[in-house]
Amino acid sequence: MDIISTYRLCKSFGSTTASDAVSLQVQEGEIWGFLGLNGAGKTTLIRMLLGMIRPDSGNIRLFGQELNTGFNQWNDIGYLVETPFAYPELTVAENLKIYYKLRQLKQPALIDEVIDRLKLSPYRTKKAKVLSMGNQQRLGLAKALLHKPRLLILDEPINGLDPEGIVEVRALLNELAAGGTTVFLSSHILGEIAKIANRIGIIHQGRLVTELSTAELAQRLQKKVVVQTRDGAATLALLATHYTAAVAGPDNTVEISNPQALQQPEQLASLLVREGLPPRQLQLVTEDLEHFFLRTIRS
């Protein structure tokens, strides 16, 4: 079942189109990463999903039910949008207790459970205002997870976390997804989202430019063999007769992206040796995510 489904969702602020006919589907147990530059429209879409702002047109279904018509699934949703808000003078445990009461929960053990899960035990009796940014983020996640929602919506959840914190959040989200929780998260950090999500949507200027699984992403990243010998011009002339996609690269290198060269670089090496141009460097290079992202939003 689609846990989230949007159809041609539009929202403008004056002359700025923040959401331009966005249609997307998120299935149960997926970690769906919403990727875009600052101002691309991620928060706007998340706020529409949470009913915080109304779309100008289009349609949202959560758990198969239309959002505008008597939607009452909020107990199944946890969220963290933008900076995690906490009552600064209250302790971590007290902050969670407020959410516990607001959500009208009936299992006191949930608070300890979530404190433990988010590794907040050492800070339990510390006031929220003295927490580091990373721990404030954890407290925000703890609030979002307190009631064990089926759908977790997180806007930039790894902002402010140190590398260790990022690894922990990634493990936590994987664990939740393995247990059937659906996670929809936004980020502008490409490398991280590729590691956390199993599907990625790229948004640019309010438009969903592409949507793909992380496995598809790995396939779509451009690959090339980069060769360097003592004579760049001669190497290019030689390789261009054997490989259609041989071009001059920086620093006297030659770059070849033919599948044949990618699959059998040893043949290419033998050819160079035979012709008196033994390679000083022969490397299989995969496009980095930053480059893929820029290529995608520009196309």
Ligand SMILES: Nc1ncnc2c1ncn2[C@@H]1O[C@H](COP(=O)(O)OP(=O)(O)OP(=O)(O)O)[C@@H](O)[C@H]1O
């Ligand atoms: N309430 C608003 N009033 C006017 N313009 C807005 C409002 N909210 C968002 N925008 C504009 O809509 C566009 C999309 O903003 P949005 O916050 O959704 O982007 P984002 O991808 O979440 O960016 P960021 O990563 O910086 O949070 C931006 O140009 C922003 O300035």
